[in-house]
Amino acid sequence: MIREDATIDAGELYDVANALGMTDQQVRLCIKRLTAEGRFSQEGRGRKAELRATEATRGVIEPDLEFVRYMHAQDRGRVSWDGVWHLATFGVPESARHARDAMRDAILRLGGAPIQGGMYVSANPWEDRIRSTATELGVNDHVTTLTTTDLVIGGIDSPRALAAHLWPLERIADGHHRLLAAAERYLPLLRTASHTERLTIAIASAAEFTRAVEPDPLLPPQLLPQPWIGTAARAAVAACWAELLKSEPAQPIRLFRWYSDVIAEVASPATAHP
Structure with missing residues (x-):
């Protein structure tokens, strides 16, 4: 509900929340938490208030x-497929478990499907994003990317059958x-x-x-x-x-x-x- 000028009309927010089954008390608690976290500032009170997204919020919405x-x-x-499969594999040590888990989650968000331990595949080019994430997490030395047109998993080699198997x-x-x-x-x-x-x-x-x-x-x-x-x-x-x-x-x-x-x-x- 954030508008072009980064504000939310509280009256509209309460009305929509009510229509979606939320009570005014729930909305008030949500607003209180969001302002306490520094995600919005508030001018006015109740339904006459205006919420404004802070710079931190604007950067992530x-x-x-x-x-x-x-x-x-x-x-x-x-966009047509060139028959190339894009793979990423990583072996981040246990001492960097948080980074390892974050790397895995990022790969899954990019549409990667697990093949086996630490190896994932995508049908779309993703190398730039994989490297950017690995650099951000400080695990670039533990990540490998590669491409192939010859992917066989458990005897399955048809591209369409592979897609049905993987996703x-x-x-x-x-x-x-x-x-x-x-x-x-x-x-x-x-x-x-x-x-x-x-x-x-x-x-x-x-x-x-x-x-x-x-x-x-x-x-x-x-x-x-x-x-x-x-x-x-x-x-x-x-x-x-x-x-x-x-x-x-x-x-x-x-x-x-x-x-x-x-x-x-x-x-x-x-x-x-x-």
């Missing part, structure tokens, strides 16, 4: 726009089915919804989008069942967010402005990069 850009480029058939495609598809159903339900409602109802739908659609795309490794179409439900689901939610921007006030929600800008960019002739 922007979504991974490169991820969104690549996602929609794939959906438009503007939980059915569970990922289920998340996109839920996203598509939600977007199709929300779009007609948005055209006649009140301001509070629109904000509530915005929050609900963003949450459903996150649940669907976070576990999605963005595999190339050549490795996925066709037609792939993720393409239809993302197009449907993009239509919802475009509708949200049509009648937004002078201070629209940042998230949907970012998202719509990226989609417009991908629709142009520019080349997409992962």
